[in-house]
Amino acid sequence: MTLQRAMTVIQECIASACPADCPALVGQLETLRATAWSKMVNGQGPAAIHSPSAEPLLTIQQVAQRLKVKESYVYELCRTNALASVRMGKYVRVSEHALTTYTSTHETLKGP
Numbered sequence: 001m002t003l004q005r006a007m008t009v010i011q012e013c014i015a016s017a018c019p020a021d022c023p024a025l026v027g028q029l030e031t032l033r034a035t036a037w038s039k040m041v042n043g044q045g046p047a048a049i050h051s052p053s054a055e056p057l058l059t060i061q062q063v064a065q066r067l068k069v070k071e072s073y074v075y076e077l078c079r080t081n082a083l084a085s086v087r088m089g090k091y092v093r094v095s096e097h098a099l100t101t102y103t104s105t106h107e108t109l110k111g112p
Contacts, residue, residue: 030089037086041095057093
């Protein structure tokens with residue numbers, strides 16, 4: 001099945017769903033969203049998150065401490081996609097690689 005066909009099927013399911021089924025549907029969509037973000041960030045599906053050799057995901061607090069900024073600023077970076085992140089429901093996580101990429105592309109050159 002192509003991605004376009006899958007999206008059409010999902011849209012049809014949403015259109016025909018009764019309101020009582022919507023919370024479960026939204027939960028499933030969030031799971032799919034988290035899986036897609038995981039694949040973009042890690043290059044693999046959700047198994048990469050749970051495998052022992054997978055790169056650990058950092059919390060917003062950990063990222064803020066490393067960057068020496070407020071947590072609200074890190075949330076803003078994630079919200080605007082300036083910093084790649086993974087959203088799992090209400091939780092936001094950042095991979096080590098995403099943080100390294102962000103810091104290396106935002107370093108300023110210091111004069112002599």
